[in-house]
Amino acid sequence: xxxxxxxxxxxxxxxxxxxxxxxxxxxxxxxxxxxxxxxxxxxxxxxxxxxxxxxxxxxxxxxxxxxxxxxxxxxxxxxxxxxxxxxxxxxxxxxxxxxxxxxxxxxxxxxxxxxxxxxxxxxxxxxxxxxxxxxxxxxxxxxxxxxxxxxxxxxxxxxxxxxxxxxxxxxxxxxxxxxxxxxxxxxxxxxxxxxxxxxxxxxxxxxxxxxxxxxxxxxxxxxxxxxxxxxxxxxxxxxxxxxxxxxxxxxxxxxxxxxxxxxxxxxxxxxxxxxxxxxxxxxxxxxxxxxxxxxxxxxxxxxxxxxxxxxxxxxxxxxxxxxxxxxx
Amino acid sequence: xxxxxxxxxxxxxxxxxxxxxxxxxxxxxxxxxxxxxxxxxxxxxxxxxxxxxxxxxxxxxxxxxxxxxxxxxxxxxxxxxxxxxxxxxxxxxxxxxxxxxxxxxxxxxxxxxxxxxxxxxxxxxxxxxxxxxxxxxxxxxxxxxxxxxxxxxxxxxxxxxxxxxxxxxxxxxxxxxxxxxxxxxxxxxxxxxxxxxxxxxxxxxxxxxxxxxxxxxxxxxxxxxxxxxxxxxxxxxxxxxxxxxxxxxxxxxxxxxxxxxxxxxxxxxxxxxxxxxxxxxxxxxxxxxxxxxxxxxxxxxxxxxxxxxxxxxxxxxxxxxxxxxxxxxxxxxxxxxxxxxxxxx
Numbered sequence: 076x077x078x079x080x081x082x083x084x085x086x087x088x089x090x091x092x093x094x095x096x097x098x099x100x101x102x103x104x105x106x107x108x109x110x111x112x113x114x115x116x117x118x119x120x121x122x123x124x125x126x127x128x129x130x131x132x133x134x135x136x137x138x139x140x141x142x143x144x145x146x147x148x149x150x151x152x153x154x155x156x157x158x159x160x161x162x163x164x165x166x167x168x169x170x171x172x173x174x175x176x177x178x179x180x181x182x183x184x185x186x187x188x189x190x191x192x193x194x195x196x197x198x199x200x201x202x203x204x205x206x207x208x209x210x211x212x213x214x215x216x217x218x219x220x221x222x223x224x225x226x227x228x229x230x231x232x233x234x235x236x237x238x239x240x241x242x243x244x245x246x247x248x249x250x251x252x253x254x255x256x257x258x259x260x261x262x263x264x265x266x267x268x269x270x271x272x273x274x275x276x277x278x279x280x281x282x283x284x285x286x287x288x289x290x291x292x293x294x295x296x297x298x299x300x301x302x303x304x305x306x307x308x309x310x311x312x313x314x315x316x317x318x319x320x321x322x323x324x325x326x327x328x329x330x331x332x333x334x335x336x337x338x339x340x341x342x343x344x345x346x347x348x349x350x351x352x353x354x355x356x357x358x359x360x361x362x363x364x365x366x367x368x369x370x371x372x373x374x375x376x377x378x379x380x381x382x383x384x385x386x387x388x389x390x391x392x393x394x395x396x397x398x399x400x401x402x403x
Numbered sequence: 404x405x406x407x408x409x410x411x412x413x414x415x416x417x418x419x420x421x422x423x424x425x426x427x428x429x430x431x432x433x434x435x436x437x438x439x440x441x442x443x444x445x446x447x448x449x450x451x452x453x454x455x456x457x458x459x460x461x462x463x464x465x466x467x468x469x470x471x472x473x474x475x476x477x478x479x480x481x482x483x484x485x486x487x488x489x490x491x492x493x494x495x496x497x498x499x500x501x502x503x504x505x506x507x508x509x510x511x512x513x514x515x516x517x518x519x520x521x522x523x524x525x526x527x528x529x530x531x532x533x534x535x536x537x538x539x540x541x542x543x544x545x546x547x548x549x550x551x552x553x554x555x556x557x558x559x560x561x562x563x564x565x566x567x568x569x570x571x572x573x574x575x576x577x578x579x580x581x582x583x584x585x586x587x588x589x590x591x592x593x594x595x596x597x598x599x600x601x602x603x604x605x606x607x608x609x610x611x612x613x614x615x616x617x618x619x620x621x622x623x624x625x626x627x628x629x630x631x632x633x634x635x636x637x638x639x640x641x642x643x644x645x646x647x648x649x650x651x652x653x654x655x656x657x658x659x660x661x662x663x664x665x666x667x668x669x670x671x672x673x674x675x676x677x678x679x680x681x682x683x684x685x686x687x688x689x690x691x692x693x694x695x696x697x698x699x700x701x702x703x704x705x706x707x708x709x710x711x712x713x714x715x716x717x718x719x720x721x722x723x724x725x726x727x728x729x730x731x732x733x734x735x736x737x738x739x740x741x742x743x744x745x746x747x748x
Contacts, residue, residue: 097553126552132590137538137583144542147527148476148564150549167580172535178745180520180528181511185748216746240748 079259082252084226085115085191087259088233089153093123096151099237102129103138103155103191112157113193113252139165139190143173143242146188151237159194159246160206173242174217189236193249194222195287195338196370197387201378207339207370212244213316213348219243219268220316224289226257228313231266239268248286255290269314271322277306280400281326283349284336285312288388292336295393305401315345323349324357331362332400338388341369363403368396415646416639419468421707427468427489427638428702429716431460431695434485436720437494440728441501441516445673449732450501454517456482458636458668459600461694464489465641466568466598466663469649476547476567478527478540481517482600482667483570491524494724498731505737511745512737525564533575537584537597540569544593544658551655558655566594566652573619573662574605585660589626594652596645596659600635602667607680620662628658635663636694639701665694 079087092099101116107130110117120128131138135156142152156162162169169190177185196205213220219241223229229247236243248255274289275296284292289311296307308326312319327333333353335346346367353365368388370376376386411417419427434456441453456463459482467489470477479486484497492509499507500516509520510528520528527543529536544567550556556563575581576599588595599619603610616622623630629651633644641663648659666689670677677686702708 097555100549126549132583132586134583134586136580137541137587140535140538140580140584141542141545141587144478144527144539144544144567145546145549146542147539148543148546148567150546164579167532167535168538171530171532172539175530176528177748179510179514179518179530180522180745181507181509181513182745182748183520183522184528187748219747 076258076260078256079226080253081226081229081247081255082113082115084230084259085233085247086117086119088230088237089116090119090122091263092234092237093119093127098149099151099153100127100129101153101155102131102141104131104133104157106130106155111155113249115155115191134164135161136165136168139168139173142188142190143168143176143186146186147176147184151187153189153191153237156190156192158204159192159208160203162192162208166211169212169218169242169244170215174215177241178217185240186242187240188242189233189245190242191245191247193252194246195248195250196376196383197250197287199378199380199383200376202375205376207337209246209315210339210343210345213345217242218316219314220246221268221314222246222248222286223313224248224251224255224286224311226255226259228266228272230259231264232268232313235265235268238265243268246286248290250287251290269317269319271319272311272313273308273322273326274311275307275309277308278329279306280332280334280397281308281310281330282334282336282393282397283310283312283323283346285315288336288338291388291390291393294390295397298390298394299397299401303398303401305397307397318348318352320352320356323352327353327357328360331360332403334366334368334396334400336368336388336393338370340372341367342372344369363400366396366400368393414639414643416642423468424702424707427464428698428708430467430489431464431485431638431698432716433494433720433723434460434488435695436724437488437497437727438484440724442669442673444501444728452515452673453501454481454672455667455669456484458602458666458689458694460485461638461698462598462600462635462641462663462665465638466645469642469645470568471561471565473524474562474564476525476527476540476543476564478536478543478567478569479519479529480533480536480571480575481529482572483519484517486570487519487526490526492519492521492526494727495730498727499734502731502734503736504731504734506734511741534571534578534580537569537571537581538587540567541584541587541593541595543567544588544595545591547594548591566596566649568596568598570598570600572605573599573601573603573610574608574613576619576622577613585626585628588658589628592655592657594655596648596652596661598661598663601662601664604667604681606671606675607677618662620660623660626660628660630660630662632662632664635665636692636697638694638698666692668693
């Protein structure tokens with residue numbers, strides 16, 4: 076099986092979907108000749124032409140709105156927002172329009188739209204190239220929110236997103252675009268939206284994470300297993316909305332101890348909902364206070380390297396939190 | 404009977420049959436009588452909300468008759484009662500929406516009234532924040548062009564949508580969404596028509612506080628699209644400029660911005676009181692220039708609309724509106740369980 080980077084897997088998924096269905100097209104800033112600023116669409120313009128790989132004007136809400144209209148008119152758009160930080164001008168189109176279209180038309184107009192955006196910090200991107208925006212959208216019924224952490228899942232989930240009849244936000248951990256590598260089968264397979272993945276098995280502590288943090292969580296779990304003999308169950312959530320409560324609770328039932336890791340600001344972040352699920356539906360399994368490790372509650376990730384590193388969770392910080400929880 | 408001038412004869416509307424001219428009159432009248440009934444129902448305390456299209460009927464019906472109704476895509480705004488009726492929304496559909504009753508076809512009674520949608524008629528579902536539909540309609544037009552260029556449809560297949568039409572008020576052109584939609588339409592030469600129904604007020608704010616240009620259509624230059632201003636109280640004048648725009652869209656020549664000047668004969672909505680910002684003389688003058696009266700005069704002068712026919716239309720409209728109201732009043736409310744339907748496709 077060929078080994079691929081995360082971004083190669085993203086590209087492979089789009090390539091295969093473009094080849095599979097002539098209704099699939101890509102639009103976004105610099106997705107054409109340039110192949111995307113992260114090179115996610117590299118080579119697709121040459122292969123599929125300017126009629127299907129469409130450079131958009133530099134206006135994010137229009138990228139999403141054009142996608143909504145095109146989706147309602149029978150196409151299957153893949154819209155790229157260059158950085159998740161730039162998705163906010165499109166917030167109204169995503170939250171008020173795409174998410175509500177099916178409900179507000181009584182189930183008549185659905186929006187088969189995929190919005191891809193690189194997200195997350197640790198890459199020297201400062202306040203506006205580092206944000207984690209998932210919690211804004213996981214609050215919105217009608218949307219699906221997917222964040223892969225492995226190349227295998229990136230390809231399989233993105234193909235599922237493209238085929239989904241609903242609007243799917245597909246956030247890609249850009250710090251891992253080239254550093255995360257893994258085996259990816261050539262050709263057709265999909266990974267279902269709505270299912271978390273048990274990334275590592277253990278009976279002592281459950282670690283819930285997604286995206287780059289899932290990758291770090293596995294590293295931290297290996298470290299504490301090796302150094303402290305603590306065995307972690309690591310749950311890579313993969314789909315944030317809809318939530319896979321079953322897998323989340325099954326792990327907690329086994330360990331009774333939960334650490335939730337995310338790089339968004341801690342307060343009102345996605346981990347708060349996981350904690351609430353564990354409290355309400357998993358109370359009888361609980362063996363320790365539920366613990367969250369997130370970014371600090373400062374407006375965004377600063378540019379200066381030491382400040383950035385102080386903001387970001389990393390394997391070392393995660394390992395420390397696991398030890399603290401295991402000792403409870 | 405007054406003869407048409409030479410210029411008038413060369414207009415596309417001169418080719419319309421008496422039957423079609425009367426059908427246009429019928430939809431203007433039906434929309435007006437339905438609209439008036441909604442105001443009465445509101446004043447009687449029977450419904451919670453109404454937003455009116457009175458005064459805009461000529462623009463909307465002129466536009467509807469120029470496109471392939473029910474086939475071409477339409478992304479309307481809240482004043483488009485006459486437009487949507489001419490395409491296929493019925494007084495019964497509208498009454499069910501006013502009352503929020505079960506069987507309401509546009510949204511299962513989830514949306515406030517006048518938030519149109521009908522997929523069978525290719526009317527895109529509309530929301531409340533203004534101008535959101537403009538870039539979406541550009542997206543629909545983009546899809547049409549995409550399908551043509553990628554061989555997914557035959558460009559001459561009249562059973563397929565060949566353009567996307569969207570409407571909004573002049574106040575809504577202050578939104579960035581309008582700009583972004585117009586820009587796409589220009590850049591990609593989309594089969595797209597945007598009608599700005601310019602009634603001079605964004606609720607209470609007069610046009611001079613919304614824009615520094617004297618005509619919305621002047622902005623077309625900035626997007627590289629055709630721009631035209633038309634008297635929106637003249638249904639046939641609107642039809643004529645629309646036919647040009649439709650031909651441009653169908654033949655792949657690009658988008659058109661039409662500014663239709665009209666007047667809102669009522670307050671913005673049932674919750675508004677326009678006496679606080681519009682002089683009564685101005686409203687009275689507009690009522691004398693009512694687009695429906697104007698069209699009645701035109702049809703009468705040409706012997707197309709007789710008094711007897713007018714009476715017959717009035718009676719028919721009244722009967723339809725009465726029946727629609729009765730049906731909606733006696734219809735049940737939606738089941739509570741429907742709250743949870745249609746979240747995901």
